[in-house]
Amino acid sequence: MIQKLADWITYGVLGLSADTKLGSALNFFVYDSTKILILLFLISAIMGIINAYFPTDKLRNYLQTHKMFGLQYLLAAVFGAVTPFCSCSSIPLFIGFVKGGIPLGVTFSFLITSPLVNEVAVAMFLGTFGVKATAIYVVSGIVLGIVGGVCLGRFQLEKWLSPWVADLQQKNIAEAEIWDAEKVNFLKRLPNILRDSWGIVKGVIVYVIIGIGVGAAMHGYVPENFFETYLSSDNFFAVPLAVVCAVPMYANAAGIVPIVEVFVQKGVALGTAIAFMMAVVGLSLPEAAMLKKVMTWRLIAVFFGTVTVFIILLGYLFNWLL
């Protein structure tokens, strides 16, 4: 249906031929942006609904009071995946976890998946790479959170927290939040949630358009197999190179996925592309700057380093499997 709309606009209304570069690029652009914006709205709405009913406080209390033989890492990672990533919430949540005496490793599981698996990345992936690649991205993102958290937990990093945070951890004061949620029924909340999702779409629409525009231009004009030489799966250094370049990049998922899609079409291995995306979305300099409020540089370096290594390993694994 969306394809029909795209065909109608490009070939019907604008009268372009499907055989011309401009025609095919424009068709791709209209099709992709429409599809992605619809998906983005739907997925944000679903995430919004989950989030409206997700018991943040209960989960924290549960993690605090139960010994779960490793299961707490899974819970924290899933928790990070379903909470919408708003950069300003991650620090209070981190502090909330630390105050509650939740081990640092479990907290890291949350910190890894929180930016990595978010509604924008999921919608963009679904729209451009399909269900299979999206499932791989989400599941491996959660696994990365668990494994990364377990590893970082083993390193005994508490001493490298900022001093005032370490103090909080010592005191281990698990105050409940002084806020009792009013029970508002679903139908009353829905308009709010939908408005929220629209807000998310509006916030990234520019990046989606630019990203797809650049992607469309490349789609039409960059020759097939252009990247084969540098970033094919045969090149052993393709994965680490892509990941290391991606870490300091702070492109939001909305803008970068359509460009990565074209890379894949032009010969870059899908595993390399997924690893690249994970590094772009999951780790960034602004995030490091924010974490500086609660961690020392040393701890941030260990955190980023560990996650980078795991993303590189995942990239190899995907290329081998896919």
Next chain:
Amino acid sequence: MKIVVLGTGCSKCKSLYSTVMRVVDETGINAEVVKQEDMAEILKFNVMTLPALVIDGRVAGKGLLSADEVRNLINLAM
């Protein structure tokens, strides 16, 4: 009445602040509205999700609240 909107620079925090301002203007109540952006100060309120709404020193609501919800919370606090 003193209303504080807790939140850093994210879009949800900004939009909650403007909703609160609008509600206060419309209802004409005598309230001082402040936006607290200092993370250290925000953390004193023990909230885990931002933005959050503090009315007279008490955390009254969190998340992106609608104008109706803000109005209700203000009425409750009066």
